[in-house]
Amino acid sequence: MTKKVAVLGTGKIGEALLSGMIRGGWAPENLLVTTRRAERARQLSDRYAVTSVGNEEAARLADILILAVKPQDMGALLDELGPHVTADHLLVSAAAGITTAFVEERCAPATAVVRVMPNTPALVDEGMSVLSAGSHATSEHLAQAEEIFQAVGKTLRLPEGQQDAATALSGSGPAYFYFLVEAMTDAGILLGLPRDKAHDLIVQAAVGAATMLRDSGEHPVTLRENVTSPAGTTISAIRELENHGVRAALIAALEAARNRSRELATGQG
Numbered sequence: 001m002t003k004k005v006a007v008l009g010t011g012k013i014g015e016a017l018l019s020g021m022i023r024g025g026w027a028p029e030n031l032l033v034t035t036r037r038a039e040r041a042r043q044l045s046d047r048y049a050v051t052s053v054g055n056e057e058a059a060r061l062a063d064i065l066i067l068a069v070k071p072q073d074m075g076a077l078l079d080e081l082g083p084h085v086t087a088d089h090l091l092v093s094a095a096a097g098i099t100t101a102f103v104e105e106r107c108a109p110a111t112a113v114v115r116v117m118p119n120t121p122a123l124v125d126e127g128m129s130v131l132s133a134g135s136h137a138t139s140e141h142l143a144q145a146e147e148i149f150q151a152v153g154k155t156l157r158l159p160e161g162q163q164d165a166a167t168a169l170s171g172s173g174p175a176y177f178y179f180l181v182e183a184m185t186d187a188g189i190l191l192g193l194p195r196d197k198a199h200d201l202i203v204q205a206a207v208g209a210a211t212m213l214r215d216s217g218e219h220p221v222t223l224r225e226n227v228t229s230p231a232g233t234t235i236s237a238i239r240e241l242e243n244h245g246v247r248a249a250l251i252a253a254l255e256a257a258r259n260r261s262r263e264l265a266t267g268q269g
Contacts, residue, residue, distance in 0.1 A: 005148065006032035006062035008055055008077065009069035010044055013094065016122045017066065020151035022048055032058050059084035064092065064144065067103070071095045071264040078106035087111055090137075092145050094118055096167050097264025100134030100160060112137040114145040115160060117171045118152070127153030128170045132160035164265075168257035176253070181206060 005021070007014045010033040022028060028049040035041045041052035059065060059081050069077050074095050085091065087110040093103050100113040107113075113134035121127045129149035133142050146155045158166055181202050188198025212223055228234040241247070 002030070003063040003144070004030045004032065004061060005064045005066065006034065006053070006058035007066045007068055008034045008058055008081075009067065009073070010035050010040070011068065013118055013120070013122060014066070014068035015044065016127075016152055017068070017118070017148065018044070018048060018050065020122070020125060021148060024151040026151075032062055034058050055080050056084050059089070063088070064090045064148070066092045066094060066148070068094045071097050074098050074102070075106075078103060082106045082108075085111055087136075090114065090141050090144060092116055092148070095264075096171060097164070097261040099265050100132065100137070102265065104134055104136065110136050112141045114141055115163060116145060116149060117163060117167050118149060119171050120174050122149075122152035125152050129153065129155045130163065130166040130170055131155055131157050132163050133157075134160075164258045164261040167261040168254045171261075172257045176250070177206065 005026070007018055010018060014033070018031060018033065021031065029051075031048070031050045032053050033041070033044050033050050034053060034055050035044065044050060045052050053061065055077065065081070065085070067074065067077060074093070085107040087108050089107075089111060091103055091107065091111060091113045093100065093113060093115050094117070096117065098115070100115045103113045103115075104111060114137050115132045115134065116129050118127050118129040122129070127149070129152075131142055131145055131149070133139075142157060146157075149155050156166075181199075184202045185195065185198045188201065189195055193201070209223075212218070213220060216223065224238075228238065
């Protein structure tokens, strides 16, 4: 891609995206970053040979603006950017819960906006980014955004009405797995294993299971049944999980995350 791209609000996800783009062949001279702190700007410039600018200058110089700030900071950022954004820009919003309409209302008429929900495995190039087009974004705009986010993992297009659900499943999803690994590690300690050994066992089980889910094409029920022998250890554990309502708790947790994403869209920080 020869267009100039600016990452506004270059935190962890923004830096992961920046790093992935450079590894993917983007020329550093075509990449701009904005930060709140001068020290952070110098760090990014030294590390990636990119140019640090202010938000207004980013809008003036870049063709694509990636808005990677926190949801509660999006309004202030758009108030600053709005007068400098034209219909020639593509704005990519990576803030949870922020709708394309929210962005469009604060920019020039017919501004193309793509909403994207990445997740933290982008830090290791295993991210999943869910993209939705705003009312003025074309398939070409979506393709441009996909090219950027594919530098750090996979992408998936969904209607914007499904973005809050995707945020609950994918955006927040890694945290649920970390929570599960933490709980299983504690269980291993209770059963007599050293913490580091319990951790290694659970992490490799998680990596192996995820790889089988991705590569085998089998339904998760089939893969689980392959581990579950009659009157064995696994079915005894599954029975306890069902007795304690783990499945219902997960559904309720994801509903809560979906609802919070909707709240963020209304400015309920």
